[in-house]
Amino acid sequence: MSINQQIKPVTTEENENLRIGGCDLTELAKRYGTPLYVIDEATLRGICREYKQAFQDYKNIKMMYACKALCTSAIIKILDEEGFGFDTVSAGEFYTVYKSGVDMSKVLFNGSNKSAGEIELALEYNIGRFSVDNFYEAELLNRIAAQKGLTADILLRITPGIECHTHNYIQTGQTDSKFGFDLSTIDEIINLIKNRYTNLNLKGLHAHIGSQIFEPKCYYDEVQILIKEISRINEHYGLSLKEMNIGGGLGVKYTEADTPPSVETLAKAVTDAMQEISLDIPTIYIEPGRSIISTAGITLYTAGSSKVIPNGKKYVALDGGMADNPRPAMYQAEYTAQVANKLKSKEFEIVTLAGRYCESGDILINDIKLPKIEAGDLICVYNTGAYNYSMASNYNRVEKPAMVLVNNSQSDIIVYRETLDNLIMYDVIPDRLKK
Numbered sequence: 001m002s003i004n005q006q007i008k009p010v011t012t013e014e015n016e017n018l019r020i021g022g023c024d025l026t027e028l029a030k031r032y033g034t035p036l037y038v039i040d041e042a043t044l045r046g047i048c049r050e051y052k053q054a055f056q057d058y059k060n061i062k063m064m065y066a067c068k069a070l071c072t073s074a075i076i077k078i079l080d081e082e083g084f085g086f087d088t089v090s091a092g093e094f095y096t097v098y099k100s101g102v103d104m105s106k107v108l109f110n111g112s113n114k115s116a117g118e119i120e121l122a123l124e125y126n127i128g129r130f131s132v133d134n135f136y137e138a139e140l141l142n143r144i145a146a147q148k149g150l151t152a153d154i155l156l157r158i159t160p161g162i163e164c165h166t167h168n169y170i171q172t173g174q175t176d177s178k179f180g181f182d183l184s185t186i187d188e189i190i191n192l193i194k195n196r197y198t199n200l201n202l203k204g205l206h207a208h209i210g211s212q213i214f215e216p217k218c219y220y221d222e223v224q225i226l227i228k229e230i231s232r233i234n235e236h237y238g239l240s241l242k243e244m245n246i247g248g249g250l251g252v253k254y255t256e257a258d259t260p261p262s263v264e265t266l267a268k269a270v271t272d273a274m275q276e277i278s279l280d281i282p283t284i285y286i287e288p289g290r291s292i293i294s295t296a297g298i299t300l301y302t303a304g305s306s307k308v309i310p311n312g313k314k315y316v317a318l319d320g321g322m323a324d325n326p327r328p329a330m331y332q333a334e335y336t337a338q339v340a341n342k343l344k345s346k347e348f349e350i351v352t353l354a355g356r357y358c359e360s361g362d363i364l365i366n367d368i369k370l371p372k373i374e375a376g377d378l379i380c381v382y383n384t385g386a387y388n389y390s391m392a393s394n395y396n397r398v399e400k401p402a403m404v405l406v407n408n409s410q411s412d413i414i415v416y417r418e419t420l421d422n423l424i425m426y427d428v429i430p431d432r433l434k435k
């Protein structure tokens with residue numbers, strides 16, 4: 001079983017108290033407070049190795065971690081050690097990567113509305129590839145590169161006419177998407193690059209077909225479309241594009257109902273599609289985000305107040321919620337949880353885990369069967385490594401939680417908990433109000 005097919009981190013031990021990375025979660029809560037993001041290093045490194053193993057027969061594969069899933073300096077450091085490059089979507093992300101000491105030729109800058117300032121900085125850092133998303137940006141990037149006397153190596157982000165999310169697979173001639181060039185506009189942009197944008201060096205095509213994907217066939221079809229398009233372009237324009245970026249999207253297991261394919265199955269879909277069309281291919285980039293970091297992360301909360309409404313439904317309020325994990329409120333995402341200090345309990349009840357924030361929609365998990373919870377109990381929510389901290393906010397003016405990295409019974413802070421002073425540090429009271 002691949003790590004992305006498991007709900008819990010690989011080092012999870014369920015004895016008296018729940019342990020991850022050899023660390024007792026009740027000890028972590030005492031030492032660092034809650035809510036607390038915990039990242040298990042063995043799980044993170046394990047899935048990186050699964051990706052490398054699965055694609056080992058294909059020499060020209062380049063693994064790029066999609067930073068938007070979770071971008072902190074220590075996480076970048078680990079992925080760099082594992083040989084990954086980085087897919088970034090903002091100056092903040094590629095600055096974090098740069099400051100972590102990564103060779104910037106391994107970094108791609110992607111996004112549908114990059115600012116001129118971000119483009120300038122990316123050129124100064126000699127970023128490896130720009131994924132050019134639209135006509136406006138092609139012109140802008142070419143202009144800024146020309147001013148600096150530089151050439152930007154680019155991929156063109158295309159919309160291949162496939163959209164895939166979990167069990168929902170749509171193939172349309174003309175995809176309604178805010179990202180990329182649809183197939184009907186590719187010739188126009190290639191002509192512009194060939195004839196006018198002389199500071200852009202076209203290396204290949206880029207696509208990303210969705211997220212939380214359970215269907216290997218999506219990748220098979222995507223790769224075939226990309227190869228066909230690259231061959232057509234090479235033939236028609238006398239070019240020799242040799243790079244194809246297939247994006248990320250592999251799903252993970254949040255609850256027992258989720259059935260993502262293994263990394264190996266994904267690799268097989270990609271390589272099968274490659275073999276069917278014989279072409280001297282190119283470098284393939286793959287950009288997983290969620291499947292790299294989701295399973296490695298858990299969030300630890302402390303239970304507080306609880307309430308039973310007249311129909312018998314019981315709410316238990318946690319000390320976190322939609323500001324540290326917006327996914328349930330945003331798209332009804334589902335999670336699995338355990339009471340970290342009550343693994344041996346035999347008395348169960350159905351409860352709804354509510355967040356502390358002032359929105360009725362701030363519910364982390366609806367109707368979950370857990371041991372009877374009392375105030376002070378510790379709730380471990382699994383699979384919160386991806387798109388939790390990276391989407392976190394300070395809603396209700398609450399400090400963002402700390403993050404610790406656990407490994408071999410050791411725990412290290414990798415993101416400090418925000419302080420009350422952090423919350424007001426960018427506030428300014430204009431002089432005229434200071435009377």
Ligand SMILES: *Cc1c(COP(=O)(O)O)cnc(C)c1O
Nearest residue numbers: 066208211248249287288289290
């Ligand atoms: C978001 C994104 C990814 C990563 O997607 P996951 O579902 O987290 O694997 C990769 N590539 C691009 C272009 C993206 O926008």
